[in-house]
Amino acid sequence: MKLNRVGFVGWRGMVGSVLLQRMMEENDFSLITDPVFFTTSQTGQDGPDVGNGKKALVDANDITTLKNMDAIVTCQGGDYTSNIHTELRNQGWNGYWIDAASTLRMAPEATIILDPVNQPVIEQALADGKKDFIGGNCTVSLMMMALDGLLNANLVEWISVMTYQAISGGGARQMEELITQMGQVYARSKPLLEDKNASILDLDKVVIDTMRSDQLSTSQIGYPLVGNLLPWIDKDLDSGTSREEWKGSAETNKILARDDRPIPIESTCIRVGAMRCHSQAFTIKLTKDVPLGEIESILDSANDWVSVIPNQREASLNQLTPAHVTGTLDIPIGRVRKLHMGGEYMSAFTVGDQLLWGAAEPLRRMLRILSQH
Numbered sequence: 001m002k003l004n005r006v007g008f009v010g011w012r013g014m015v016g017s018v019l020l021q022r023m024m025e026e027n028d029f030s031l032i033t034d035p036v037f038f039t040t041s042q043t044g045q046d047g048p049d050v051g052n053g054k055k056a057l058v059d060a061n062d063i064t065t066l067k068n069m070d071a072i073v074t075c076q077g078g079d080y081t082s083n084i085h086t087e088l089r090n091q092g093w094n095g096y097w098i099d100a101a102s103t104l105r106m107a108p109e110a111t112i113i114l115d116p117v118n119q120p121v122i123e124q125a126l127a128d129g130k131k132d133f134i135g136g137n138c139t140v141s142l143m144m145m146a147l148d149g150l151l152n153a154n155l156v157e158w159i160s161v162m163t164y165q166a167i168s169g170g171g172a173r174q175m176e177e178l179i180t181q182m183g184q185v186y187a188r189s190k191p192l193l194e195d196k197n198a199s200i201l202d203l204d205k206v207v208i209d210t211m212r213s214d215q216l217s218t219s220q221i222g223y224p225l226v227g228n229l230l231p232w233i234d235k236d237l238d239s240g241t242s243r244e245e246w247k248g249s250a251e252t253n254k255i256l257a258r259d260d261r262p263i264p265i266e267s268t269c270i271r272v273g274a275m276r277c278h279s280q281a282f283t284i285k286l287t288k289d290v291p292l293g294e295i296e297s298i299l300d301s302a303n304d305w306v307s308v309i310p311n312q313r314e315a316s317l318n319q320l321t322p323a324h325v326t327g328t329l330d331i332p333i334g335r336v337r338k339l340h341m342g343g344e345y346m347s348a349f350t351v352g353d354q355l356l357w358g359a360a361e362p363l364r365r366m367l368r369i370l371s372q373h
Contacts, residue, residue, distance in 0.1 A: 007069040010076030019360040071096035116303040138358030146350035149302030157285040158264040166274040181226035230271040277322030289343030309334030
């Protein structure tokens with residue numbers, strides 16, 4: 001069936017832009033009778049043309065108009081969700097709220113959406129009359145897509161994960177600043193790069209001095225990232241754990257509806273100078289000793305997007321990198337091997353586009369699911 005009135009908020013940002021791009025590619029707007037585009041700053045101006053001409057943008061804080069939507073899809077951020085969602089529900093709005101922000105993820109009435117992994121959980125939520133469907137944390141969603149087979153076969157006893165997260169997780173301005181930092185370091189280094197007699201130690205000193213100077217742009221990221229990494233992401237929970245690291249266990253178990261029998265998941269989350277792809281290295285304790293070939297088969301056949309990359313040097317370097325995966329829905333997982341600690345222990349490495357499966361794609365697919373109900 002067609003969805004009637006669907007409102008879109010935050011469609012100009014990184015996640016929202018990718019969402020609209022994917023919806024256009026998949027002809028999703030053909031399922032919507034009346035898409036309505038909202039704005040927080042450009043009310044009355046032309047909205048995007050998604051196949052039925054341009055229409056004027058509507059004020060994103062206009063509760064009366066928002067209440068007329070059958071569903072609202074928002075990529076506007078947590079502050080918007082906190083302000084508007086509560087007001088809409090208090091005024092009796094009973095539409096579907098589909099959100100990329102983290103604000104509602106752990107709320108009892110909310111369902112975290114990642115349908116290739118938890119379609120039965122989503123279907124049960126719809127049958128139960130739930131109306132809040134929230135995209136998961138980017139690293140969590142990408143991890144679960146990669147490990148889908150093992151998780152759904154109940155083969156995972158615990159996971160220790162090291163994440164190497166792209167700057168896109170910080171938004172468009174941080175992406176721009178990383179490129180600016182690259183240019184600033186190159187500009188300072190260029191004379192020595194062009195001097196055949198220059199010492200590599202002199203070049204190294206110029207790079208380090210630039211990274212440590214007040215001449216390097218850090219207003220958005222807060223710290224140098226070019227040639228560097230940042231071993232902390234998100235808020236400090238005052239326990240030696242960041243909020244980003246806490247999400248690994250909390251959200252994974254909610255997505256799988258395992259709150260009563262949670263899988264222990266410990267994370268160390270690191271920001272690196274990649275643009276869009278998050279990478280993750282896993283150490284996994286299995287519930288039993290499973291042959292390596294069987295593990296690879298379980299991983300490879302779990303969903304349409306995951307694929308096992310042979311644990312070989314050239315295959316890993318060619319196919320298991322952000323440069324190769326960016327802009328695709330592919331979820332390669334490789335470096336799969338047993339560890340010397342015992343037959344129940346394995347490691348693996350995966351890469352995925354943070355803006356696709358990590359953000360926009362689950363929202364787009366949730367609209368598809370609603371159109372089938």
